[in-house]
Amino acid sequence: MKIYTIGGYEEIGKNMTAVEINNDIFIFDMGIKLDRVMIHEDTNLQDLPPKKLRKIGAIPDDSILDKKNVKAIILSHGHLDHIGAIPKMAFNYRCPIIGTKYTISLISSLIKEEPFSECKNQLIATNKNIEIGNYEIEFINSTHSIPETKFVALHSKEGTILYTGDFKLDMHPTIGKKPDFKKLKELNPKVMITDSTRAPEETKTPSEKVAVTMLQDFLLDSYDEKKGIVTTTFASHIARIKTLIDTAEKMDRIPILLGRSLCKYYGTALRLGIVKEKAKMIKRRSSIEKKLKEINKEKEKYLVITTGSQGEIDAVLSRIANKETPLLLDKGDTVLFSTSTIPHPINIANRYKLESKLKMREVRIIKDVHVSGHASKEDLRELLRIVNPENIIPTHGEYTMLASWAELGEEEGYRIEKDIFIRRNGQKVVIE
Ligand SMILES: [Zn+2]
Structure with missing residues:
Protein backbone atom coordinates (compact mmCIF):
# COMPACT_ATOMS: atom_id res chain seq x y z
CA MET A 1 0.00 0.00 0.00
CA THR A 205 -12.83 23.13 19.95
CA PRO A 206 -16.23 24.39 21.20
CA SER A 207 -19.46 23.25 19.57
CA GLU A 208 -21.33 25.38 17.02
CA LYS A 209 -23.96 25.65 19.78
CA VAL A 210 -21.53 27.95 21.61
CA ALA A 211 -21.49 30.28 18.58
CA VAL A 212 -25.31 30.41 18.73
CA THR A 213 -25.18 31.46 22.39
CA MET A 214 -22.46 34.05 21.69
CA LEU A 215 -24.44 35.57 18.81
CA GLN A 216 -27.71 35.66 20.69
CA ASP A 217 -26.02 37.00 23.80
CA PHE A 218 -25.08 40.08 21.89
CA LEU A 219 -27.87 40.47 19.38
CA LEU A 220 -30.85 39.69 21.62
CA ASP A 221 -29.73 41.19 24.89
CA SER A 222 -27.62 44.25 24.28
CA TYR A 223 -28.54 46.07 21.15
CA ASP A 224 -29.93 49.52 20.63
CA GLU A 225 -33.33 48.97 19.04
CA LYS A 226 -33.30 51.85 16.63
CA LYS A 227 -29.86 51.29 15.22
CA GLY A 228 -28.52 49.46 12.20
CA ILE A 229 -26.88 46.04 12.49
CA VAL A 230 -24.64 44.63 9.76
CA THR A 231 -23.21 41.13 10.27
CA THR A 232 -20.72 39.11 8.27
CA THR A 233 -19.47 35.52 8.19
CA PHE A 234 -17.89 32.99 5.80
CA ALA A 235 -20.16 32.50 2.76
CA SER A 236 -20.05 28.70 3.05
CA HIS A 237 -20.77 28.62 6.81
CA ILE A 238 -24.42 27.63 6.40
CA ALA A 239 -24.97 26.78 10.09
CA ARG A 240 -23.85 30.29 11.10
CA ILE A 241 -25.99 31.99 8.44
CA LYS A 242 -28.97 29.97 9.64
CA THR A 243 -28.37 31.20 13.22
CA LEU A 244 -28.15 34.80 12.01
CA ILE A 245 -31.48 34.41 10.16
CA ASP A 246 -33.12 32.76 13.20
CA THR A 247 -31.84 35.52 15.46
CA ALA A 248 -33.08 38.26 13.10
CA GLU A 249 -36.55 36.80 13.35
CA LYS A 250 -36.38 36.72 17.16
CA MET A 251 -35.46 40.42 17.00
CA ASP A 252 -38.36 41.20 14.67
CA ARG A 253 -35.93 42.25 12.01
CA ILE A 254 -35.90 41.19 8.36
CA PRO A 255 -32.81 39.12 7.47
CA ILE A 256 -31.21 40.11 4.16
CA LEU A 257 -28.33 38.18 2.51
CA LEU A 258 -26.14 40.35 0.30
CA GLY A 259 -23.39 39.15 -2.05
CA ARG A 260 -22.87 36.60 -4.79
CA SER A 261 -21.04 33.89 -2.84
CA LEU A 262 -23.38 34.03 0.18
CA CYS A 263 -26.38 33.58 -2.11
CA LYS A 264 -24.72 30.71 -4.00
CA TYR A 265 -23.81 28.64 -0.93
CA TYR A 266 -26.99 29.39 1.01
CA GLY A 267 -29.23 28.99 -2.05
CA THR A 268 -27.76 25.52 -2.68
CA ALA A 269 -28.37 24.53 0.95
CA LEU A 270 -32.00 25.69 0.71
CA ARG A 271 -32.56 23.87 -2.58
CA LEU A 272 -31.23 20.59 -1.12
CA GLY A 273 -33.37 20.94 2.02
CA ILE A 274 -30.34 21.23 4.33
CA VAL A 275 -31.87 24.39 5.84
CA LYS A 276 -35.43 25.70 5.85
CA GLU A 277 -34.88 29.25 7.10
CA LYS A 278 -35.60 31.59 4.23
CA ALA A 279 -34.18 35.06 3.76
CA LYS A 280 -34.16 37.53 0.93
CA MET A 281 -31.01 36.91 -1.11
CA ILE A 282 -29.59 39.60 -3.37
CA LYS A 283 -26.50 38.98 -5.48
CA ARG A 284 -26.47 41.58 -8.28
CA ARG A 285 -24.68 44.80 -7.48
CA SER A 286 -27.43 47.09 -8.81
CA SER A 287 -30.10 45.26 -6.80
CA ILE A 288 -27.90 45.40 -3.68
CA GLU A 289 -27.59 49.20 -4.08
CA LYS A 290 -31.35 49.52 -4.38
CA LYS A 291 -32.00 47.42 -1.28
CA LEU A 292 -29.36 49.30 0.76
CA LYS A 293 -31.12 52.56 -0.11
CA GLU A 294 -34.32 51.16 1.41
CA ILE A 295 -32.47 49.81 4.45
CA ASN A 296 -30.82 53.19 5.06
CA LYS A 297 -34.23 54.78 5.61
CA GLU A 298 -35.28 52.22 8.27
CA LYS A 299 -32.12 50.58 9.59
CA GLU A 300 -33.89 49.24 12.68
CA LYS A 301 -36.10 46.99 10.54
CA TYR A 302 -33.33 44.85 9.07
CA LEU A 303 -30.47 42.54 9.98
CA VAL A 304 -27.98 42.66 7.12
CA ILE A 305 -25.84 39.56 6.51
CA THR A 306 -23.07 40.25 4.06
CA THR A 307 -19.82 39.09 2.49
CA GLY A 308 -16.51 40.69 3.37
CA SER A 309 -15.60 39.25 6.78
CA GLN A 310 -11.88 39.40 5.98
CA GLY A 311 -12.07 42.98 4.71
CA GLU A 312 -11.95 41.89 1.05
CA ILE A 313 -11.71 45.10 -0.94
CA ASP A 314 -14.56 44.47 -3.36
CA ALA A 315 -17.00 42.85 -0.93
CA VAL A 316 -20.24 44.54 0.15
CA LEU A 317 -18.98 45.28 3.67
CA SER A 318 -15.90 47.17 2.45
CA ARG A 319 -18.04 49.15 0.04
CA ILE A 320 -20.39 50.08 2.91
CA ALA A 321 -17.39 51.19 5.00
CA ASN A 322 -16.09 53.26 2.07
CA LYS A 323 -19.47 55.02 1.76
CA GLU A 324 -19.72 53.62 -1.76
CA THR A 325 -23.27 52.35 -1.14
CA PRO A 326 -26.45 54.17 -0.02
CA LEU A 327 -26.28 52.52 3.44
CA LEU A 328 -24.57 55.07 5.67
CA LEU A 329 -23.48 53.70 9.03
CA ASP A 330 -22.93 56.15 11.86
CA LYS A 331 -22.79 56.54 15.64
CA GLY A 332 -24.31 53.56 17.45
CA ASP A 333 -24.78 51.32 14.41
CA THR A 334 -23.07 47.95 14.78
CA VAL A 335 -20.89 45.76 12.56
CA LEU A 336 -20.58 42.22 13.94
CA PHE A 337 -17.93 39.80 12.63
CA SER A 338 -19.01 36.18 13.10
CA THR A 339 -15.60 34.92 11.96
CA SER A 340 -12.03 35.00 13.09
CA THR A 341 -9.52 36.99 11.03
CA ILE A 342 -7.52 34.45 9.08
CA PRO A 343 -3.96 35.55 9.98
CA HIS A 344 -2.69 36.34 6.50
CA PRO A 345 -0.91 39.72 6.09
CA ILE A 346 -3.35 40.76 3.34
CA ASN A 347 -6.41 40.07 5.52
CA ILE A 348 -4.87 41.76 8.53
CA ALA A 349 -4.17 44.90 6.48
CA ASN A 350 -7.62 44.87 4.84
CA ARG A 351 -9.39 44.34 8.15
CA TYR A 352 -7.37 47.16 9.77
CA LYS A 353 -8.44 49.57 7.03
CA LEU A 354 -12.06 48.43 7.21
CA GLU A 355 -12.27 48.74 10.98
CA SER A 356 -10.51 52.14 11.03
CA LYS A 357 -13.03 53.57 8.59
CA LEU A 358 -15.93 52.26 10.68
CA LYS A 359 -14.43 53.58 13.92
CA MET A 360 -13.98 57.03 12.42
CA ARG A 361 -17.76 57.12 12.08
CA GLU A 362 -18.23 55.82 15.66
CA VAL A 363 -19.70 52.53 14.48
CA ARG A 364 -19.60 49.80 17.16
CA ILE A 365 -17.48 46.80 16.21
CA ILE A 366 -18.04 43.34 17.67
CA LYS A 367 -15.31 40.90 16.64
CA ASP A 368 -14.61 37.15 16.83
CA VAL A 369 -18.16 35.95 17.56
CA HIS A 370 -16.97 32.60 16.27
CA VAL A 371 -15.90 29.03 16.97
CA SER A 372 -13.55 27.08 14.71
ZN1 LIG B 1 -12.79 22.68 5.27
Whole structure:
Protein backbone atom coordinates (compact mmCIF):
# COMPACT_ATOMS: atom_id res chain seq x y z
CA MET A 1 0.00 0.00 0.00
CA LYS A 2 1.39 3.40 -1.01
CA ILE A 3 0.08 6.78 0.12
CA TYR A 4 1.08 9.78 -2.00
CA THR A 5 1.13 13.07 -0.10
CA ILE A 6 0.56 15.36 -3.05
CA GLY A 7 -0.72 18.66 -1.64
CA GLY A 8 -1.69 20.21 1.70
CA TYR A 9 1.43 18.89 3.45
CA GLU A 10 3.24 22.26 3.45
CA GLU A 11 0.30 24.63 3.72
CA ILE A 12 -3.38 25.09 4.41
CA GLY A 13 -4.70 24.69 0.88
CA LYS A 14 -4.47 22.59 -2.31
CA ASN A 15 -5.26 19.37 -0.45
CA MET A 16 -4.72 16.17 -2.40
CA THR A 17 -3.75 12.69 -1.19
CA ALA A 18 -3.78 9.42 -3.17
CA VAL A 19 -3.74 5.78 -2.08
CA GLU A 20 -2.43 2.97 -4.29
CA ILE A 21 -3.37 -0.64 -3.59
CA ASN A 22 -2.37 -3.32 -6.15
CA ASN A 23 -1.98 -0.68 -8.90
CA ASP A 24 -5.45 0.79 -8.24
CA ILE A 25 -5.33 4.44 -7.21
CA PHE A 26 -7.94 6.47 -5.34
CA ILE A 27 -7.60 10.24 -4.90
CA PHE A 28 -8.91 12.07 -1.84
CA ASP A 29 -9.70 15.76 -2.51
CA MET A 30 -8.30 18.09 -5.18
CA GLY A 31 -8.06 21.60 -3.75
CA ILE A 32 -6.75 25.02 -4.67
CA LYS A 33 -4.66 27.53 -2.73
CA LEU A 34 -4.85 31.10 -3.88
CA ASP A 35 -5.06 32.89 -0.63
CA ARG A 36 -6.23 31.40 2.61
CA VAL A 37 -9.37 33.48 2.69
CA MET A 38 -10.56 32.40 -0.71
CA ILE A 39 -10.93 28.82 0.47
CA HIS A 40 -14.23 29.92 1.96
CA GLU A 41 -15.40 32.35 -0.68
CA ASP A 42 -15.82 32.76 -4.39
CA THR A 43 -13.18 34.08 -6.66
CA ASN A 44 -12.65 34.40 -10.38
CA LEU A 45 -10.84 31.10 -10.75
CA GLN A 46 -11.97 30.78 -14.35
CA ASP A 47 -9.53 33.49 -15.43
CA LEU A 48 -6.52 31.38 -14.44
CA PRO A 49 -5.32 28.50 -16.69
CA PRO A 50 -4.07 25.25 -15.07
CA LYS A 51 -0.45 25.68 -16.21
CA LYS A 52 -0.17 29.05 -14.56
CA LEU A 53 -1.88 27.83 -11.39
CA ARG A 54 0.56 24.94 -11.06
CA LYS A 55 3.52 27.24 -11.62
CA ILE A 56 2.49 29.59 -8.83
CA GLY A 57 1.81 26.62 -6.54
CA ALA A 58 -1.94 27.20 -6.41
CA ILE A 59 -2.95 23.67 -7.49
CA PRO A 60 -1.32 20.34 -6.56
CA ASP A 61 1.51 18.91 -8.64
CA ASP A 62 0.23 15.40 -9.38
CA SER A 63 3.12 14.29 -11.61
CA ILE A 64 3.96 11.48 -9.14
CA LEU A 65 0.75 9.59 -10.10
CA ASP A 66 0.23 7.06 -12.88
CA LYS A 67 -2.99 8.69 -14.09
CA LYS A 68 -4.44 5.75 -16.00
CA ASN A 69 -4.70 3.67 -12.82
CA VAL A 70 -6.89 6.16 -10.96
CA LYS A 71 -10.32 4.65 -10.21
CA ALA A 72 -12.06 7.58 -8.50
CA ILE A 73 -11.65 11.06 -7.06
CA ILE A 74 -13.40 11.15 -3.69
CA LEU A 75 -14.27 14.47 -2.02
CA SER A 76 -14.62 14.94 1.74
CA HIS A 77 -16.42 18.33 1.70
CA GLY A 78 -17.06 21.44 -0.38
CA HIS A 79 -14.44 23.99 0.72
CA LEU A 80 -12.33 25.26 -2.17
CA ASP A 81 -9.08 24.04 -0.61
CA HIS A 82 -10.56 20.54 -1.12
CA ILE A 83 -12.48 20.85 -4.43
CA GLY A 84 -11.23 24.04 -6.14
CA ALA A 85 -8.74 22.31 -8.48
CA ILE A 86 -11.36 19.92 -9.93
CA PRO A 87 -12.19 22.09 -13.00
CA LYS A 88 -8.45 22.63 -13.53
CA MET A 89 -7.10 19.07 -13.45
CA ALA A 90 -9.75 16.35 -13.03
CA PHE A 91 -10.01 15.99 -16.83
CA ASN A 92 -6.55 14.39 -16.76
CA TYR A 93 -8.19 11.36 -15.11
CA ARG A 94 -10.74 9.09 -16.76
CA CYS A 95 -12.68 8.38 -13.60
CA PRO A 96 -15.77 9.52 -11.70
CA ILE A 97 -15.82 12.25 -9.03
CA ILE A 98 -17.69 11.14 -5.92
CA GLY A 99 -19.02 13.34 -3.13
CA THR A 100 -22.11 14.17 -1.10
CA LYS A 101 -25.02 15.98 -2.73
CA TYR A 102 -24.04 19.40 -1.39
CA THR A 103 -20.39 19.00 -2.43
CA ILE A 104 -21.26 17.77 -5.93
CA SER A 105 -23.73 20.68 -6.40
CA LEU A 106 -20.89 23.08 -5.64
CA ILE A 107 -18.63 21.20 -8.10
CA SER A 108 -21.29 21.46 -10.82
CA SER A 109 -21.48 25.21 -10.42
CA LEU A 110 -17.66 25.53 -10.33
CA ILE A 111 -17.46 23.66 -13.65
CA LYS A 112 -20.28 25.74 -15.15
CA GLU A 113 -18.61 28.99 -14.10
CA GLU A 114 -15.53 27.92 -16.04
CA PRO A 115 -16.52 28.13 -19.72
CA PHE A 116 -13.35 26.48 -21.04
CA SER A 117 -13.05 23.71 -18.47
CA GLU A 118 -12.48 20.33 -20.08
CA CYS A 119 -13.88 18.57 -17.02
CA LYS A 120 -16.30 15.94 -18.35
CA ASN A 121 -15.87 13.41 -15.54
CA GLN A 122 -18.96 11.60 -14.33
CA LEU A 123 -20.24 13.26 -11.14
CA ILE A 124 -21.68 10.90 -8.52
CA ALA A 125 -23.64 12.55 -5.71
CA THR A 126 -24.33 10.17 -2.86
CA ASN A 127 -24.55 10.35 0.91
CA LYS A 128 -24.36 6.52 1.14
CA ASN A 129 -21.79 3.80 0.44
CA ILE A 130 -20.63 3.07 -3.08
CA GLU A 131 -18.74 0.13 -4.61
CA ILE A 132 -16.03 0.48 -7.23
CA GLY A 133 -14.63 -2.89 -8.35
CA ASN A 134 -13.34 -4.71 -5.28
CA TYR A 135 -13.42 -1.56 -3.18
CA GLU A 136 -16.10 0.05 -1.05
CA ILE A 137 -16.21 3.75 -0.30
CA GLU A 138 -18.06 4.67 2.87
CA PHE A 139 -19.09 8.21 3.86
CA ILE A 140 -19.24 8.48 7.65
CA ASN A 141 -20.97 11.35 9.41
CA SER A 142 -18.65 14.17 10.49
CA THR A 143 -18.95 17.83 11.56
CA HIS A 144 -17.09 20.88 10.21
CA SER A 145 -18.12 24.36 8.97
CA ILE A 146 -19.88 23.46 5.71
CA PRO A 147 -22.81 21.02 5.27
CA GLU A 148 -22.43 17.31 4.49
CA THR A 149 -18.77 17.01 5.48
CA LYS A 150 -17.76 13.34 5.74
CA PHE A 151 -15.05 11.07 7.06
CA VAL A 152 -14.19 8.85 4.07
CA ALA A 153 -13.34 5.16 4.58
CA LEU A 154 -11.92 3.20 1.65
CA HIS A 155 -12.35 -0.52 2.31
CA SER A 156 -10.09 -2.96 0.44
CA LYS A 157 -8.90 -6.54 0.83
CA GLU A 158 -5.60 -5.13 2.12
CA GLY A 159 -7.34 -3.14 4.84
CA THR A 160 -9.21 0.12 5.41
CA ILE A 161 -7.94 3.64 4.87
CA LEU A 162 -9.64 6.42 6.84
CA TYR A 163 -9.33 9.91 5.35
CA THR A 164 -10.79 12.29 7.92
CA GLY A 165 -10.80 15.46 5.78
CA ASP A 166 -11.39 18.60 7.85
CA PHE A 167 -13.47 17.95 10.93
CA LYS A 168 -14.36 18.83 14.48
CA LEU A 169 -16.08 16.60 17.03
CA ASP A 170 -19.25 18.62 17.56
CA MET A 171 -21.77 16.84 19.79
CA HIS A 172 -24.31 19.68 19.35
CA PRO A 173 -24.26 20.58 15.64
CA THR A 174 -26.95 23.07 14.60
CA ILE A 175 -27.44 21.42 11.21
CA GLY A 176 -26.75 17.78 10.29
CA LYS A 177 -25.95 14.94 12.66
CA LYS A 178 -23.22 14.29 15.23
CA PRO A 179 -20.03 12.44 14.21
CA ASP A 180 -20.72 8.72 13.94
CA PHE A 181 -18.47 7.33 16.70
CA LYS A 182 -19.99 3.87 16.43
CA LYS A 183 -18.89 3.48 12.79
CA LEU A 184 -15.47 5.01 13.50
CA LYS A 185 -14.92 2.48 16.28
CA GLU A 186 -15.66 -0.46 13.97
CA LEU A 187 -13.21 0.52 11.21
CA ASN A 188 -9.84 -0.65 12.61
CA PRO A 189 -8.06 1.14 9.77
CA LYS A 190 -4.59 0.35 8.55
CA VAL A 191 -3.97 4.05 7.97
CA MET A 192 -5.63 7.25 9.18
CA ILE A 193 -4.87 10.38 7.12
CA THR A 194 -5.97 13.32 9.22
CA ASP A 195 -6.51 17.09 9.66
CA SER A 196 -3.78 18.87 11.64
CA THR A 197 -4.76 22.56 11.27
CA ARG A 198 -5.43 23.07 14.98
CA ALA A 199 -3.21 20.30 16.37
CA PRO A 200 -0.98 22.88 18.14
CA GLU A 201 -3.99 24.28 20.09
CA GLU A 202 -4.03 22.68 23.54
CA THR A 203 -7.75 22.69 24.00
CA LYS A 204 -11.01 21.23 22.71
CA THR A 205 -12.83 23.13 19.95
CA PRO A 206 -16.23 24.39 21.20
CA SER A 207 -19.46 23.25 19.57
CA GLU A 208 -21.33 25.38 17.02
CA LYS A 209 -23.96 25.65 19.78
CA VAL A 210 -21.53 27.95 21.61
CA ALA A 211 -21.49 30.28 18.58
CA VAL A 212 -25.31 30.41 18.73
CA THR A 213 -25.18 31.46 22.39
CA MET A 214 -22.46 34.05 21.69
CA LEU A 215 -24.44 35.57 18.81
CA GLN A 216 -27.71 35.66 20.69
CA ASP A 217 -26.02 37.00 23.80
CA PHE A 218 -25.08 40.08 21.89
CA LEU A 219 -27.87 40.47 19.38
CA LEU A 220 -30.85 39.69 21.62
CA ASP A 221 -29.73 41.19 24.89
CA SER A 222 -27.62 44.25 24.28
CA TYR A 223 -28.54 46.07 21.15
CA ASP A 224 -29.93 49.52 20.63
CA GLU A 225 -33.33 48.97 19.04
CA LYS A 226 -33.30 51.85 16.63
CA LYS A 227 -29.86 51.29 15.22
CA GLY A 228 -28.52 49.46 12.20
CA ILE A 229 -26.88 46.04 12.49
CA VAL A 230 -24.64 44.63 9.76
CA THR A 231 -23.21 41.13 10.27
CA THR A 232 -20.72 39.11 8.27
CA THR A 233 -19.47 35.52 8.19
CA PHE A 234 -17.89 32.99 5.80
CA ALA A 235 -20.16 32.50 2.76
CA SER A 236 -20.05 28.70 3.05
CA HIS A 237 -20.77 28.62 6.81
CA ILE A 238 -24.42 27.63 6.40
CA ALA A 239 -24.97 26.78 10.09
CA ARG A 240 -23.85 30.29 11.10
CA ILE A 241 -25.99 31.99 8.44
CA LYS A 242 -28.97 29.97 9.64
CA THR A 243 -28.37 31.20 13.22
CA LEU A 244 -28.15 34.80 12.01
CA ILE A 245 -31.48 34.41 10.16
CA ASP A 246 -33.12 32.76 13.20
CA THR A 247 -31.84 35.52 15.46
CA ALA A 248 -33.08 38.26 13.10
CA GLU A 249 -36.55 36.80 13.35
CA LYS A 250 -36.38 36.72 17.16
CA MET A 251 -35.46 40.42 17.00
CA ASP A 252 -38.36 41.20 14.67
CA ARG A 253 -35.93 42.25 12.01
CA ILE A 254 -35.90 41.19 8.36
CA PRO A 255 -32.81 39.12 7.47
CA ILE A 256 -31.21 40.11 4.16
CA LEU A 257 -28.33 38.18 2.51
CA LEU A 258 -26.14 40.35 0.30
CA GLY A 259 -23.39 39.15 -2.05
CA ARG A 260 -22.87 36.60 -4.79
CA SER A 261 -21.04 33.89 -2.84
CA LEU A 262 -23.38 34.03 0.18
CA CYS A 263 -26.38 33.58 -2.11
CA LYS A 264 -24.72 30.71 -4.00
CA TYR A 265 -23.81 28.64 -0.93
CA TYR A 266 -26.99 29.39 1.01
CA GLY A 267 -29.23 28.99 -2.05
CA THR A 268 -27.76 25.52 -2.68
CA ALA A 269 -28.37 24.53 0.95
CA LEU A 270 -32.00 25.69 0.71
CA ARG A 271 -32.56 23.87 -2.58
CA LEU A 272 -31.23 20.59 -1.12
CA GLY A 273 -33.37 20.94 2.02
CA ILE A 274 -30.34 21.23 4.33
CA VAL A 275 -31.87 24.39 5.84
CA LYS A 276 -35.43 25.70 5.85
CA GLU A 277 -34.88 29.25 7.10
CA LYS A 278 -35.60 31.59 4.23
CA ALA A 279 -34.18 35.06 3.76
CA LYS A 280 -34.16 37.53 0.93
CA MET A 281 -31.01 36.91 -1.11
CA ILE A 282 -29.59 39.60 -3.37
CA LYS A 283 -26.50 38.98 -5.48
CA ARG A 284 -26.47 41.58 -8.28
CA ARG A 285 -24.68 44.80 -7.48
CA SER A 286 -27.43 47.09 -8.81
CA SER A 287 -30.10 45.26 -6.80
CA ILE A 288 -27.90 45.40 -3.68
CA GLU A 289 -27.59 49.20 -4.08
CA LYS A 290 -31.35 49.52 -4.38
CA LYS A 291 -32.00 47.42 -1.28
CA LEU A 292 -29.36 49.30 0.76
CA LYS A 293 -31.12 52.56 -0.11
CA GLU A 294 -34.32 51.16 1.41
CA ILE A 295 -32.47 49.81 4.45
CA ASN A 296 -30.82 53.19 5.06
CA LYS A 297 -34.23 54.78 5.61
CA GLU A 298 -35.28 52.22 8.27
CA LYS A 299 -32.12 50.58 9.59
CA GLU A 300 -33.89 49.24 12.68
CA LYS A 301 -36.10 46.99 10.54
CA TYR A 302 -33.33 44.85 9.07
CA LEU A 303 -30.47 42.54 9.98
CA VAL A 304 -27.98 42.66 7.12
CA ILE A 305 -25.84 39.56 6.51
CA THR A 306 -23.07 40.25 4.06
CA THR A 307 -19.82 39.09 2.49
CA GLY A 308 -16.51 40.69 3.37
CA SER A 309 -15.60 39.25 6.78
CA GLN A 310 -11.88 39.40 5.98
CA GLY A 311 -12.07 42.98 4.71
CA GLU A 312 -11.95 41.89 1.05
CA ILE A 313 -11.71 45.10 -0.94
CA ASP A 314 -14.56 44.47 -3.36
CA ALA A 315 -17.00 42.85 -0.93
CA VAL A 316 -20.24 44.54 0.15
CA LEU A 317 -18.98 45.28 3.67
CA SER A 318 -15.90 47.17 2.45
CA ARG A 319 -18.04 49.15 0.04
CA ILE A 320 -20.39 50.08 2.91
CA ALA A 321 -17.39 51.19 5.00
CA ASN A 322 -16.09 53.26 2.07
CA LYS A 323 -19.47 55.02 1.76
CA GLU A 324 -19.72 53.62 -1.76
CA THR A 325 -23.27 52.35 -1.14
CA PRO A 326 -26.45 54.17 -0.02
CA LEU A 327 -26.28 52.52 3.44
CA LEU A 328 -24.57 55.07 5.67
CA LEU A 329 -23.48 53.70 9.03
CA ASP A 330 -22.93 56.15 11.86
CA LYS A 331 -22.79 56.54 15.64
CA GLY A 332 -24.31 53.56 17.45
CA ASP A 333 -24.78 51.32 14.41
CA THR A 334 -23.07 47.95 14.78
CA VAL A 335 -20.89 45.76 12.56
CA LEU A 336 -20.58 42.22 13.94
CA PHE A 337 -17.93 39.80 12.63
CA SER A 338 -19.01 36.18 13.10
CA THR A 339 -15.60 34.92 11.96
CA SER A 340 -12.03 35.00 13.09
CA THR A 341 -9.52 36.99 11.03
CA ILE A 342 -7.52 34.45 9.08
CA PRO A 343 -3.96 35.55 9.98
CA HIS A 344 -2.69 36.34 6.50
CA PRO A 345 -0.91 39.72 6.09
CA ILE A 346 -3.35 40.76 3.34
CA ASN A 347 -6.41 40.07 5.52
CA ILE A 348 -4.87 41.76 8.53
CA ALA A 349 -4.17 44.90 6.48
CA ASN A 350 -7.62 44.87 4.84
CA ARG A 351 -9.39 44.34 8.15
CA TYR A 352 -7.37 47.16 9.77
CA LYS A 353 -8.44 49.57 7.03
CA LEU A 354 -12.06 48.43 7.21
CA GLU A 355 -12.27 48.74 10.98
CA SER A 356 -10.51 52.14 11.03
CA LYS A 357 -13.03 53.57 8.59
CA LEU A 358 -15.93 52.26 10.68
CA LYS A 359 -14.43 53.58 13.92
CA MET A 360 -13.98 57.03 12.42
CA ARG A 361 -17.76 57.12 12.08
CA GLU A 362 -18.23 55.82 15.66
CA VAL A 363 -19.70 52.53 14.48
CA ARG A 364 -19.60 49.80 17.16
CA ILE A 365 -17.48 46.80 16.21
CA ILE A 366 -18.04 43.34 17.67
CA LYS A 367 -15.31 40.90 16.64
CA ASP A 368 -14.61 37.15 16.83
CA VAL A 369 -18.16 35.95 17.56
CA HIS A 370 -16.97 32.60 16.27
CA VAL A 371 -15.90 29.03 16.97
CA SER A 372 -13.55 27.08 14.71
CA GLY A 373 -14.52 24.22 12.41
CA HIS A 374 -11.31 22.28 13.07
CA ALA A 375 -10.51 19.78 15.83
CA SER A 376 -7.98 20.94 18.45
CA LYS A 377 -5.40 18.74 20.17
CA GLU A 378 -7.78 17.15 22.68
CA ASP A 379 -10.35 16.37 19.98
CA LEU A 380 -7.62 14.71 17.93
CA ARG A 381 -6.63 12.63 20.97
CA GLU A 382 -10.26 11.59 21.38
CA LEU A 383 -10.50 10.59 17.71
CA LEU A 384 -7.25 8.64 17.97
CA ARG A 385 -8.53 6.67 20.96
CA ILE A 386 -11.82 5.92 19.20
CA VAL A 387 -10.32 4.89 15.85
CA ASN A 388 -7.08 3.30 17.07
CA PRO A 389 -5.45 3.19 13.60
CA GLU A 390 -2.34 1.12 12.84
CA ASN A 391 -0.63 4.09 11.15
CA ILE A 392 -1.16 7.87 11.10
CA ILE A 393 -0.37 10.44 8.39
CA PRO A 394 -1.15 14.05 9.42
CA THR A 395 -2.18 16.37 6.57
CA HIS A 396 -3.84 19.76 5.97
CA GLY A 397 -1.24 21.95 7.60
CA GLU A 398 2.13 23.64 7.74
CA TYR A 399 5.10 21.72 9.12
CA THR A 400 4.54 22.84 12.73
CA MET A 401 0.93 21.60 12.58
CA LEU A 402 1.92 18.19 11.20
CA ALA A 403 4.64 18.02 13.84
CA SER A 404 2.17 18.81 16.63
CA TRP A 405 0.05 15.87 15.47
CA ALA A 406 3.14 13.67 15.53
CA GLU A 407 3.92 14.78 19.09
CA LEU A 408 0.39 13.90 20.14
CA GLY A 409 0.80 10.52 18.44
CA GLU A 410 3.96 9.91 20.46
CA GLU A 411 2.13 10.81 23.67
CA GLU A 412 -0.34 8.05 22.72
CA GLY A 413 2.34 5.41 22.04
CA TYR A 414 3.04 5.84 18.31
CA ARG A 415 6.58 6.47 16.98
CA ILE A 416 7.69 8.77 14.16
CA GLU A 417 8.70 6.82 11.03
CA LYS A 418 7.48 3.58 12.62
CA ASP A 419 3.75 4.19 12.55
CA ILE A 420 3.31 7.97 12.30
CA PHE A 421 4.67 9.69 9.20
CA ILE A 422 5.39 13.32 8.36
CA ARG A 423 5.73 14.02 4.66
CA ARG A 424 6.04 17.07 2.41
CA ASN A 425 4.21 17.68 -0.87
CA GLY A 426 5.10 15.20 -3.64
CA GLN A 427 6.34 12.38 -1.38
CA LYS A 428 4.99 8.98 -0.37
CA VAL A 429 4.61 6.53 2.51
CA VAL A 430 4.90 2.79 1.82
CA ILE A 431 3.06 0.49 4.22
CA GLU A 432 3.79 -3.23 4.10
ZN1 LIG B 1 -12.79 22.68 5.27
